[in-house]
Amino acid sequence: MNAPHASPGSGGSRYHATYARWQADPEAYWLDIAKGIDWIRPPQKAFDAQAGIYGRWFPDASCNTCFNALDRHVRDGRGEQTALIHDSPVTGAKARYTYAQMLEEVATLAAVLQDLGVAKGDRVLIYMPMVPEAAFAMLACARIGAVHSVVFGGFAAKELATRIEDAQPKVILTATCGVEPSRIVEYKPLLDGAIGMAAHKPQACVVLQRPQAEASMTAGRDKNWRMLVAAAKAAGRRAECVEVAATDPLYILYTSGTTGRPKGVVRDNGGHMVVLKATMDQLFDVKPGEVMFCASDVGWVVGHGYIVYAPLIQGATSVLYEGKPVGTPDPGAFWRVIAEHGVKVLFTAPTAFRAIRKEDPEGKHLAGHDLSRFRALFLAGERADPETLKWAEDLLKVPVIDHWWQTESGSPIVGNPLGLGILPVKYGSPTVPLPGWDVECLDEGGRQVAPGTMGAIAIKLPLPPGALSTLWQDDERFQQAYLETYPGYYNTSDAGFIDADGYVFIMGRTDDIINVAGHRLSTGGMEEVLAAHPAVAECAVVGIHDALKGEQPCGFVVLKAGVTQSPVEIEKELVALVRERIGPVAAFKLALTVARLPKTRSGKILRATMKKIADGQDYAVPATIEDASVLGEIGEALKGRGIG
Numbered sequence: 001m002n003a004p005h006a007s008p009g010s011g012g013s014r015y016h017a018t019y020a021r022w023q024a025d026p027e028a029y030w031l032d033i034a035k036g037i038d039w040i041r042p043p044q045k046a047f048d049a050q051a052g053i054y055g056r057w058f059p060d061a062s063c064n065t066c067f068n069a070l071d072r073h074v075r076d077g078r079g080e081q082t083a084l085i086h087d088s089p090v091t092g093a094k095a096r097y098t099y100a101q102m103l104e105e106v107a108t109l110a111a112v113l114q115d116l117g118v119a120k121g122d123r124v125l126i127y128m129p130m131v132p133e134a135a136f137a138m139l140a141c142a143r144i145g146a147v148h149s150v151v152f153g154g155f156a157a158k159e160l161a162t163r164i165e166d167a168q169p170k171v172i173l174t175a176t177c178g179v180e181p182s183r184i185v186e187y188k189p190l191l192d193g194a195i196g197m198a199a200h201k202p203q204a205c206v207v208l209q210r211p212q213a214e215a216s217m218t219a220g221r222d223k224n225w226r227m228l229v230a231a232a233k234a235a236g237r238r239a240e241c242v243e244v245a246a247t248d249p250l251y252i253l254y255t256s257g258t259t260g261r262p263k264g265v266v267r268d269n270g271g272h273m274v275v276l277k278a279t280m281d282q283l284f285d286v287k288p289g290e291v292m293f294c295a296s297d298v299g300w301v302v303g304h305g306y307i308v309y310a311p312l313i314q315g316a317t318s319v320l321y322e323g324k325p326v327g328t329p330d331p332g333a334f335w336r337v338i339a340e341h342g343v344k345v346l347f348t349a350p351t352a353f354r355a356i357r358k359e360d361p362e363g364k365h366l367a368g369h370d371l372s373r374f375r376a377l378f379l380a381g382e383r384a385d386p387e388t389l390k391w392a393e394d395l396l397k398v399p400v401i402d403h404w405w406q407t408e409s410g411s412p413i414v415g416n417p418l419g420l421g422i423l424p425v426k427y428g429s430p431t432v433p434l435p436g437w438d439v440e441c442l443d444e445g446g447r448q449v450a451p452g453t454m455g456a457i458a459i460k461l462p463l464p465p466g467a468l469s470t471l472w473q474d475d476e477r478f479q480q481a482y483l484e485t486y487p488g489y490y491n492t493s494d495a496g497f498i499d500a501d502g503y504v505f506i507m508g509r510t511d512d513i514i515n516v517a518g519h520r521l522s523t524g525g526m527e528e529v530l531a532a533h534p535a536v537a538e539c540a541v542v543g544i545h546d547a548l549k550g551e552q553p554c555g556f557v558v559l560k561a562g563v564t565q566s567p568v569e570i571e572k573e574l575v576a577l578v579r580e581r582i583g584p585v586a587a588f589k590l591a592l593t594v595a596r597l598p599k600t601r602s603g604k605i606l607r608a609t610m611k612k613i614a615d616g617q618d619y620a621v622p623a624t625i626e627d628a629s630v631l632g633e634i635g636e637a638l639k640g641r642g643i644g
């Protein structure tokens with residue numbers, strides 16, 4: 001086990017002592033943090049190494065996550081404190097809910113779900129825009145022990161269908177539309193299309209009618225959200241919290257895998273609460289009553305954790321923002337929200353700051369906004385490029401904290417622990433492993449490499465509380481995807497290095513996942529879509545550098561012999577096809593017809609070399625290449641589009 005070394009200037013931080021305390025006795029460490037949670041049956045034991053695939057956390061405890069997020073704060077006198085602020089520049093709406101009001105909304109919606117036949121263990125799919133009802137829906141499921149699966153609004157019908165098929169929800173909660181600055185995204189046609197495609201059919205769909213788009217309802221199946229809630233309130237219906245085992249699933253969140261079939265990450269109730277509480281104290285330093293603004297979407301893990309669950313479990317106030325960093329209405333949008341709601345901590349993706357910087361390089365839009373309560377900016381979701389990070393530091397004059405995690409981890413793995421006392425910053429590194437995470441850098445044979453040497457970033461088992469326990473109904477895929485490569489470790493599929501001070505540097509993925517504007521996407525999934533076009537013989541999608549979004553997908557296609565349709569037309573159809581099958585979030589705008597793809601003699605497509613050519617980087621011609629002249633053809637094709 002590696003202990004990060006004390007680094008110069010870290011004397012005032014409690015980080016090293018805390019990490020050492022966890023290393024010395026993980027059982028006692030986690031049981032101590034677990035005291036911050038209200039259990040129904042408190043844990044006597046933190047970890048059972050014999051249970052589950054790599055062990056299970058809090059195996060003898062029972063609890064309810066919604067009780068911890070709402071009821072206990074009302075019980076303890078926080079009923080009149082604001083729990084949630086909805087701020088929606090795209091619709092002009094603003095609303096505040098106190099803990100007492102939110103409890104009322106959630107308990108009522110939970111009763112509505114029960115009336116629709118939803119019980120403990122049933123799945124409920126949530127396909128919602130950034131409205132307060134999305135948070136109510138998640139908590140209502142948690143309240144009755146149902147397992148939610150939130151699907152991001154930027155995914156298309158087919159992606160939604162795959163998730164319906166896998167999670168088999170009894171009920172789907174949705175709204176009539178999402179509001180993007182440039183257009184209204186009607187959800188109902190996407191949902192109807194998805195249900196049409198999926199073999200599994202939900203018993204009911206509860207639809208929140210938004211004024212921006214009315215939707216027609218399918219008789220018998222679709223219910224009007226507001227009418228159901230109003231009727232339940234009139235009848236005084238409220239659901240009480242249902243006792244669940246700490247190890248019972250709270251949610252399934254689908255994330256890109258290496259094929260078009262997403263992975264259903266399973267999160268439990270007890271460990272999740274404990275780790276979120278730990279990160280609010282140790283990393284984010286947000287205390288009860290303080291305001292956190294996580295500018296993500298409830299459809300991503302960041303939104304699950306830090307828009308909904310963590311701030312509420314902590315008794316803080318959360319801002320749920322329906323807008324963008326720029327254009328709603330200008331690059332001062334975040335500063336306005338911070339000033340208006342007294343935000344202490346902002347959490348977003350680096351791409352948002354690249355967008356702000358591009359439009360307002362001198363930070364003129366900061367003028368006139370009172371940021372006196374603002375204490376720190378947290379960035380995650382993709383590599384934080386040092387230039388953007390320094391720009392944000394200079395502008396905001398607060399610590400800017402890069403931290404690294406994944407949908408699978410459920411909470412930050414590596415970060416600079418503001419709550420324990422900040423450590424010296426090394427630009428390009430999210431800093432050090434948080435207590436609970438034993439992070440190592442391995443060579444291909446699974447041996448630890450020397451400090452500063454690139455390798456695969458892996459985590460020594462067991463994973464801490466809150467990390468995925470398995471993939472939904474697919475233990476075998478969980479084993480094979482994460483645990484088989486390096487026995488005894490979880491393979492993060494990120495590459496990087498750890499320096500002599502124990503600072504971790506994350507440099508990129510080792511699989512075919514790319515990161516577009518902080519959104520995780522599978523190039524394999526996009527290749528499946530391109531290959532489905534009748535004119536395409538073979539294809540390869542690679543993530544190429546993009547100054548704003550970090551990466552953008554670029555699809556190279558070889559057409560079938562005898563195709564008479566013009567390549568320009570086919571390329572347009574391919575762009576439309578990815579948008580239709582995966583969704584606008586894939587941001588697939590670049591399809592390039594080429595005569596051949598570069599391959600090794602054994603037929604492997606040289607995607608990494610193609611990426612280097614597109615990014616204008618030096619590359620070595622692989623010794624195993626079948627025909628090196630193909631690389632020149634790829635370079636020419638890219639130059640034709642002004643790339644490389």
Ligand code: COA
Pocket residue numbers: 152153154155178180185295296297300302324325326348349351352355380381516517518519549583584585586587
């Ligand atoms: N529902 C429907 N469509 C959505 C959507 C949603 N919830 N979110 C995004 N889209 C659409 C966008 O409208 C865009 O469509 P377009 O091709 O018609 O323009 C497309 O998906 C791509 O979206 P995005 O990559 O987000 O680009 P953008 O140009 O709309 O915005 C940024 C660029 C940088 C402002 C934006 O990506 C951003 O704010 N990023 C923050 C990152 C983030 O929240 N990451 C989550 C993990 S922390």
Ligand code: AMP
Pocket residue numbers: 255301379380381382383384402403404405406407408430492493494506507508509515518519520
């Ligand atoms: P997601 O599961 O969508 O949260 O995406 C996780 C992936 O995003 C990680 O495996 C990394 O590749 C990347 N990522 C997230 N945060 C960071 C970060 N701070 N630095 C570098 N890469 C990051």
